[in-house]
Amino acid sequence: MNSHTEQIRAEARRLLESGEVSVVIGYAPGSTPARATPVFVRKPEDAERLFWSPACAANLALYVREQAARGKVAVVAKGCDARSIVTLIQEKQLRREDVHVIGVACSGVVDAGRLASAGVDEGKLKSLEAGGGALVADCGDGPAELQREAVLKRACLFCDTPVPPLWDVVVGEAAAPSPARDGVLPEDLDARREFWAEQFAKCVRCYACRQVCPACYCSECFTDRLPVGWVSKRIAGPENWMYHTTRAFHMAGRCVGCGECERVCPAGIPIQTLMRRMAEEVDGLFGYRAGMDPDAEPVLATYRDDDDGPAG
Amino acid sequence: MDRLLPKAALKDWLEWASARYHLLGPVESEDGSRAFAPLSQDRLPVLDNRRSCLPPKEAVLPSCETLFTFDPGDGEPRLLPAGGEFAPTLMLGMKPCDVRSLEVLDRVFLDGRFQDPYYAARRGSLVTVAYVCESKRWSCFCSSVGDPVEWSLAADVALTDVGDGYLASANTSAGEELLGCPAFREPSGDDLARRDVVWNALREAAEPFDPEAVAAAVDWEEPAWDAVAEKCIGCGVCSFLCPTCTCFDIQDETIGGGRVERFRVRDTCQFCDFTKMGHGHNPRPSRRERVRQRISHKFKYIVRQCGICGCVGCGRCVELCPVNADLRGVLSEIVKENGCESVSA
């Protein structure tokens, strides 16, 4: 068991024994060493179920809003997850005092769906660990280092917040970030339009991308408002465009780049690339990055006299 | 009828078959996943144990299809049928779970008081060639919910990789016709023996739970419902990618000139408004009820409605669930909880 796991369990035990929180939202081992599943620990003796590994891909901020309505919660949060919590606080969906953030300094998490293409047989995986900035897997032939670019959640390759910007305790240290550039999008706009047309044609409208996103908490999504008819239920290119681009606009200035949308997409659409484009636009226009400062005002909900825009 | 197809002759067989059928088979996509796509001499099928991302239900029950068009005419309104002649199609490389899923779909859409004419038209023009997996993926549990070898023998032809060729078994007259291609030859005793080895290995159950025990165990109140509902995010991945999930919605859309298209589109009991009525009442108001519905339907209700277990153990939901809720573990808990046949994880 690694020291991250020990520290998370100890903190959970302490919080539950003192009654400071009613639930600790964390990760439990999943079906294979490359997977983790969310777990809701309510009793100190169940803290043993918690663990940490590079398989802890999910953004647990997703559960905080609903759980916090019933009492203070603790949540295990990576850098991106903590940024989601900051966004929820900024948008008044959560009070700072209702969440105890067990931050984890993270060097990237694995997207289990990428393993097969990287030549890793998930069925034979015996262990998956991170150490000294390297990802090491044992498929029965002894430990071997994995190529980070091939198996990490793609969003992790562009991450510049390995340490959570908000925490009550923080576990571990992370290497200094060296974010890559997302090279997926063609430069030429016509080619780019064709690129997205091809991608959105694959969409099956399962809405996993929306459901997994901590920032998508509307009680009634625009896609379900059928009498208004923002977008038809038809599963076809034009409607899929409408869904994804509208959601991207709703994410502008709010998406923290956790990449969960892309990880969970069963059709392999690089949704994270679209969201990242929006984030770059917002940063360029307003010098703003989502989820860094709980006291900051949501960028698109604020107007400043010196805002630079086409009108002047 | 058994014949051997040397691997090098696969393209010849496909060429021969393409004169009779539109061919669909698993091809490798750019990102390494598999998809059923039209085959050609330049696009040969990939036959291995990787399952297609989208299950074959797409071929008989597309995710979006027109039911009819309403045309106001000039005072003479009428309904224009969706039309579409479906060319005879050969779907090659279906895994045993894929083949079995068609059996489940057939019972839902062809049996009962009403027959679904859209499904019937597509299904009636489909000929199936199974590919018996040489091994299982970690997430597969077909042999726990049935006999995958028997399932593949429900296809028109079942192919098994026996080393230098595919041993083909024809199970119907359409299948026998397919094996009439000159590319086939008599199998040797060794070929047949190698096939048996593959078949026996496939039959070995990874999780020995009996679907009957599951059906008996699934109860209205289960701790499993809360445990899963707590982490389930309520998306449609499990249903949309499941080979046997077929719930659909029907919508009207005005398409200009006063005409209206009525289409049906994939839907899932996991979406929050699936059972919500016009006046606001929703019998399944929270995730708990919806999780219960899906699992109960898949393993209990459909057994009583159609006499067949709804799950084919393909493992897509296990691999694709965003939160790794792992159905196998859930079923195992339910069976243990109810003191039925114990399950080993």
Place this chain on the structure above:
Amino acid sequence: MAANPYQPDLATVEEIIEETPDTRTFRAVFRDPELRESFTYEPGQFQEVSVFGVGEATFCLTSTPTRPGVVEFSVKQVGQVTTALHEMSPGDMVGIRGPFGNWFPYGEWKGKRLLFIGGGIGMAPLRSLLNFCLDNRADYGPIDLIYGARTPQDLCFRSEFDDWRSAPDTRVFLTVDRGDESWQGNVGFVPAYLMDLAPSPANTIAITCGPPIMIKYVLESLEKLNFAPEQIYTTLEMKMKCGIGKCGRCNIGEKFVCIDGPVFSYAQLKELPPEF
């Protein structure tokens, strides 16, 4: 019915009767003259009515097959399709698919006493059966109707009360939750009125339909009055789309309301999970 069960037949709305401020009864006639004459159904069955461009909604047939040529359905305005219907005028066109579902097993009730208990628009399916039985009056024993609504203005089918009262061996007991200056009848909830009237269960079949809360208390009351679950029938409503048991939406446990229902006996209901 068309060979394609998803394809409606076109019908013209002949008349729209305003029953209450939010409920209207539609009388529709199939455009195809052959279908107009040949169309038949059983009391208790339902139809899917289309407003092309808006959608379809489920309505029980409130007319009786003993009076062919016209089909009637009652619409309470609650959502998109019902609002679109309420905006229609005589002469407008709708699509009709059906009849679907099972029906009241009236064949088993010959010679029995029938007790109808309705609330609000729940009277719609009961009216189909009631008029059917009255048109076959000799087949049944005494018929009693207990019918209530929130106020006198919320009672539906008022124009037929006298016809029902004047039928042989047929009694009508009306009640409202809140009366007005001119209301002369009983004031009180339907289940309470039922207990007051205390009908005997002997050789009786009770058929009830109304708001879920009313049905719940009526079932309890009937049990207190010693009605066996096999003697009590109701008709359920669920969100539906296909109406033919394919789209997977309207199930309660292993039963589809569109195939195994909408008519259920209380004995059958007791076997179903409490999810409706």
